[in-house]
Amino acid sequence: MKARYALLGLLLLAAAVLAQPTITVTPSTVSAGGTVEIKISGVDAEKCGIEIVDPAGAKAFVKEITLSNGQGVVTWDVPLAARLGAYTVYVSCTTSGAATAKFTVTALVGGEAHKDLAPLLMTMLSALAALLAAALIVRRLGGKLT
Amino acid sequence: MRKKHLLALVVVAFAALALAQTYPLQITKLETKDLQGNVKTSFKRGEVVIVETTISWAPTYYYYYAAASLSYLEIITMWYGYTMTGLALTRTSIGPGETKTFGGGMQIRMTDPMGTYRIEVYVWNGFPSEVGPKCPKWTPLAEKAITTISVGG
Known part of the structure; x- marks a missing residue:
C-alpha cells in the first residue's frame, strides 16, 4: 500500500x-x-x-x-x-x-513607391489649353485684319 | 478512518482550494480623477488621468495565521483597443485588516486617439518574468478590476 x-x-x-x-x-x-x-x-x-x-x-x-x-x-x-x-x-x-x-x-519599411504625375499632366493640359486659346485668338484677329 | 478515506479527503480539499480561486486581497475601490482630485470619467487629450485604487485585506483564518503581512505588486494599465497606453505600478505590503490606497497618473497625449479607454488593475505576487513556475509561483492576489473612461478632443 x-x-x-x-x-x-x-x-x-x-x-x-x-x-x-x-x-x-x-x-x-x-x-x-x-x-x-x-x-x-x-x-x-x-x-x-x-x-x-x-x-x-x-x-x-x-x-x-x-x-x-x-x-x-x-x-x-x-x-x-x-x-x-x-x-x-x-x-x-x-x-x-x-x-x-x-x-x-x-522597422516599418517599404510601401509602394510611384511618381505622382498629376502636376506634370495638369501643367501640360494648361499649356495646351493656353496654346489653343492663343491660336484661336490669332486666327480670329488674323481674319479681321485681312 | 481508513487511510484511503483520509487520502480522498485530502485530494478533495486540495481540489476545492484549487477550484475556489479565492484571493486574499480585494480591490475595493477604482476611480478615475483629474489633477484636482475630482472624480470624473470624461477626459480631453492632453489631460492627466489619475487612477486611484484601494486594496484591502480581510484575512481568512488561513492567511491570518500564515503571515503577518503580505507583499504584493499592484499594476494599473490603460488600454485603447489592443494598445497599452499607460502603466503605473507599486510594490508594497499589507497587514491583516489593513487597506492601502495607490494612485497613478497617466497623460493622454495630444496624438492619442479619441474614444473609450479601458483601465485594468491587477494585483500579483510579482511579474511573470520575476517569479518562476515554482517557488515562488506566479499568483494573482486579487480579482482584477476594470473601468472605462472616454477621451474627447
Whole structure:
C-alpha cells in the first residue's frame, strides 16, 4: 500500500514539474505598427499573467486573462515608436506553470513607391489649353485684319 | 478512518482550494480623477488621468495565521483597443485588516486617439518574468478590476 502512495506522489510531482502552458506567437517577426497575437494553451479556467519585455528590458505589455476551456488569446498592437529588436513574452499561469517565447520587431519599411504625375499632366493640359486659346485668338484677329 | 478515506479527503480539499480561486486581497475601490482630485470619467487629450485604487485585506483564518503581512505588486494599465497606453505600478505590503490606497497618473497625449479607454488593475505576487513556475509561483492576489473612461478632443 505504501508503495502505491509513493508511486502516486511521484506521479503528481512529475506532473507538477512537467506542467507548462503552450504559447504560440504569431507572427514571429512583425513591423512596428503591426499586430502580434499570443495564443495560450493551459488548463481549464486558470488565470494567466502575460508580460512582454522589449529589447531594453522595459515592460511593453502586461495583461491578466482567464482561460476558457484551457485556451486564451491576447493581441498586442505594436506601437509605431516601439524599440526594434528581440522581444520576450513571459506567460505564467496558476495551474499549468510558466513558459516564454520570443519575437522580433523590425522597422516599418517599404510601401509602394510611384511618381505622382498629376502636376506634370495638369501643367501640360494648361499649356495646351493656353496654346489653343492663343491660336484661336490669332486666327480670329488674323481674319479681321485681312 | 481508513487511510484511503483520509487520502480522498485530502485530494478533495486540495481540489476545492484549487477550484475556489479565492484571493486574499480585494480591490475595493477604482476611480478615475483629474489633477484636482475630482472624480470624473470624461477626459480631453492632453489631460492627466489619475487612477486611484484601494486594496484591502480581510484575512481568512488561513492567511491570518500564515503571515503577518503580505507583499504584493499592484499594476494599473490603460488600454485603447489592443494598445497599452499607460502603466503605473507599486510594490508594497499589507497587514491583516489593513487597506492601502495607490494612485497613478497617466497623460493622454495630444496624438492619442479619441474614444473609450479601458483601465485594468491587477494585483500579483510579482511579474511573470520575476517569479518562476515554482517557488515562488506566479499568483494573482486579487480579482482584477476594470473601468472605462472616454477621451474627447
